[in-house]
Amino acid sequence: MENPVRTQLFEQIDEQYKKFQANIIPNETNILGVRLPILRKMAKEIAKSDWKEFVMNTSEDYFEEVMLKGIVIGYAKMEMDERLKWIEWFVPKISNWSICDSFCSSLKIADKDKKKVWDFVMPYLNSSNEYEVRFGIVMLLNFFVEKEYVVMVLRLFNSIKHEGYYSKMAVSWAISVCFIHFPCKTMKFLNDNDLDEFTFNKALQKIIESNRVDQETKNAIRKMKHKSG
Numbered sequence: 110m111e112n113p114v115r116t117q118l119f120e121q122i123d124e125q126y127k128k129f130q131a132n133i134i135p136n137e138t139n140i141l142g143v144r145l146p147i148l149r150k151m152a153k154e155i156a157k158s159d160w161k162e163f164v165m166n167t168s169e170d171y172f173e174e175v176m177l178k179g180i181v182i183g184y185a186k187m188e189m190d191e192r193l194k195w196i197e198w199f200v201p202k203i204s205n206w207s208i209c210d211s212f213c214s215s216l217k218i219a220d221k222d223k224k225k226v227w228d229f230v231m232p233y234l235n236s237s238n239e240y241e242v243r244f245g246i247v248m249l250l251n252f253f254v255e256k257e258y259v260v261m262v263l264r265l266f267n268s269i270k271h272e273g274y275y276s277k278m279a280v281s282w283a284i285s286v287c288f289i290h291f292p293c294k295t296m297k298f299l300n301d302n303d304l305d306e307f308t309f310n311k312a313l314q315k316i317i318e319s320n321r322v323d324q325e326t327k328n329a330i331r332k333m334k335h336k337s338g
Contacts, residue, residue, distance in 0.1 A: 114155070114163065118173050121147050130172075134207050140172045145211060148173060152180035152215075160185045164195075169202070176208050183215025189222055193229050200233070203240040206275050210247055219252035226252065234265060239273030246279040250286055259291045263298045280304070281311035288312075289321045299333060306335045 118141055127142025134140065155163050160181050169175050179202070182195045196216065203209045219226040226248070233245030246269070249262050266280045288295040302309070313334055317327045 112167055114151070114167060114177065115171075115174070117151060118143055118171065118177075130207075134172070134205050137172050137205050137207075139170060143173045148177055148211075149180060149215075152177055152184050155181050156184035156186070172205075172208070175202055175204075176211060178202070179208060179212035180215045183212065183217065189218060189225060192216075192218055193225070196229075200241055200244055201238075203244060205240070206243065206278075209240055209243050209275075213244065213247040213251050216248070216251075219248075223253075227258075234269055237271075239271060239276050242269060242271045242273065242276040243279045246276065246283055250279070250283040254283075254287055254290055256291070259287055259294055263287060263295065267298070267302050267304060277305070277308045278311060280308050281315055284312040285315035285319060288316050289319055292326070310334055 121141075121143045123142045123144060125142075126144055127140055130140050130142060131137075155177070164178050164181055167174065167178075169178070179199050182192070182199055187195070199212065203212065230245045230248045233241045233248075236242050236245070246266070249258075249265065253259075253262050263284070266284060269276065269280055271277070284295065284298075288299075299309075299312070304312070313330050316322055316330050322330075
């Protein structure tokens with residue numbers, strides 16, 4: 110093995126998990142099959158050492174190696190402006206929904222300066238790159254589904270027009286989370302929006318699938334489904 114991190118990754122391969130990941134992460138051929146809690150534990154240790162050396166100079170041949178770099182950027186100690194620069198550096202490496210979502214959930218930064226993170230995220234929503242758009246959406250989902258932001262967040266979701274499957278699915282998922290936390294405001298949005306049929310119906314589906322929505326509300330949501338033709 111060319112580095113101790115890769116050696117450690119190979120020691121943690123779970124073949125069953127590898128098969129599972131291969132089925133749910135498209136177009137990703139170099140998956141080792143290391144579970145996320147193990148990657149997070151490794152990232153915490155790397156973040157305590159010379160993490161910049163790891164991020165800049167180790168290989169990215171495997172899915173887990175890229176994932177590790179993203180999580181390390183989230184865990185390493187640094188000031189906000191420096192972290193935003195590293196986030197900007199990493200985002201182009203996102204090539205699937207799994208790396209995107211795990212990376213975003215590692216970035217516990219928004220509460221330190223909401224406005225700065227909000228402004229940083231905005232350009233990604235208009236990107237032509239599917240996973241850059243998803244990054245922006247998932248960042249809003251993770252950090253801005255709050256009373257003072259939710260109406261603006263829903264308006265932004267309404268304005269996203271990227272045709273990529275994983276950007277549309279992220280919008281649907283995010284709207285369902287908004288509904289769980291702010292049902293009245295989100296219902297108002299669901300009754301007046303410009304979402305395409307796929308995204309709208311997927312949002313309804315995810316709301317219906319939630320264990321945090323009562324049966325009466327689910328029945329009402331079912332009746333809202335758009336029907337083709």
